Amino acid sequence: MRLNGPKDNVLVSVIHLGKFFQNIFLRVNNGFLRWRKGTYDTNTMMILLPRCLQHSACTQNVVEESDNCKRCGRCPVGDVVEVGRRQGTRVLTATGGLMAREYVRRYQPRLIIAVACENELLAGMFKVFPRPVYALINSRPHGPCKDTQINPDEVEKVICMFTPLEVDNKKK
Ligand code: SF4
Numbered sequence: 001m002r003l004n005g006p007k008d009n010v011l012v013s014v015i016h017l018g019k020f021f022q023n024i025f026l027r028v029n030n031g032f033l034r035w036r037k038g039t040y041d042t043n044t045m046m047i048l049l050p051r052c053l054q055h056s057a058c059t060q061n062v063v064e065e066s067d068n069c070k071r072c073g074r075c076p077v078g079d080v081v082e083v084g085r086r087q088g089t090r091v092l093t094a095t096g097g098l099m100a101r102e103y104v105r106r107y108q109p110r111l112i113i114a115v116a117c118e119n120e121l122l123a124g125m126f127k128v129f130p131r132p133v134y135a136l137i138n139s140r141p142h143g144p145c146k147d148t149q150i151n152p153d154e155v156e157k158v159i160c161m162f163t164p165l166e167v168d169n170k171k172k
Contacts, residue, residue, distance in 0.1 A: 022118040026135040029125065033132055038111070039164040046109035047084055047091045047155060048100055048124075050116045052145045053077055053138065054093065063099075066091045079152035080115075087159045089113075097123055104128050113158050115150045134158050 051063060055075035060068045062077055071078030077093070084091035090107060094100040097120070104112065112133045114121055121135040136155065138148040 019118055022122055023137070026118065026121060026137065030134055033111075033134055034161065038132065038162060040111045040162050042087045042089045042159055042163055044110040045089045045159060045162070046103065046107060046112050047080060047089055047159075048103065048112055048114045048116075049077065049080060049091065049093045049150075050120060050138065050148065051093055051095045052148045053080075053115065053150060056147050063093045063095055066093060075147065076150050076152055080150070080155055083152050083156045083159070087156065089159055097127060100124055101127055104131065111162060113155060115155070117144065117148075134162075 053075060054060075054062055054077050058072075058074065060070060062069045062081075066077070066081045066084070069078050069081050071082065073079075081091050083089070090109070092103050092107075094103060100114075101124075109131070112128065112131060113136065114124055114133050115136045115138050116124065117140065118137060121133070121137065125133045125135065136150055136158065138150050140146075140148050142148075
């Protein structure tokens with residue numbers, strides 16, 4: 001990790017806080033976004049997935065193009081791609097922080113729904129600040145960076161939470 005400014009110093013401090021405080025930090029971030037009640041068209045959001053969500057034995061190149069996923073059901077990527085298709089939201093898989101940042105630079109999403117481990121979420125969040133990032137922590141039943149999991153319904157719930165219709169209903 002290259003350090004080159006005050007933002008990086010804060011990031012290093014937060015990453016060294018340990019999982020418990022990282023979790024709290026991410027919850028506060030998500031709570032703040034919900035409290036702010038911003039609305040976004042679904043096509044201005046971006047779902048960002050980590051490479052480790054893809055099944056380790058899968059040979060489909062979903063990093064270059066999520067439509068290459070065959071939706072075979074062995075990993076959550078297929079169902080998340082389906083959520084993106086249904087909601088009109090771009091789904092991208094990144095092999096690391098650099099690629100994730102390149103996606104953000106290229107597509108300029110107004111809201112990023114990012115799936116990753118606590119460290120990666122925090123690092124990414126600081127790197128793209130002040131762009132809003134809603135953080136979804138993946139589960140790691142096989143250890144870190146291998147066949148990680150996320151519930152696709154949770155991803156869809158977040159999209160719906162920030163769409164104008166849902167926010168209007170909450171205001172009533
Ligand atoms: S759902 Fe897609 S990414 Fe996952 S194993 Fe099947 S083809 Fe590969």
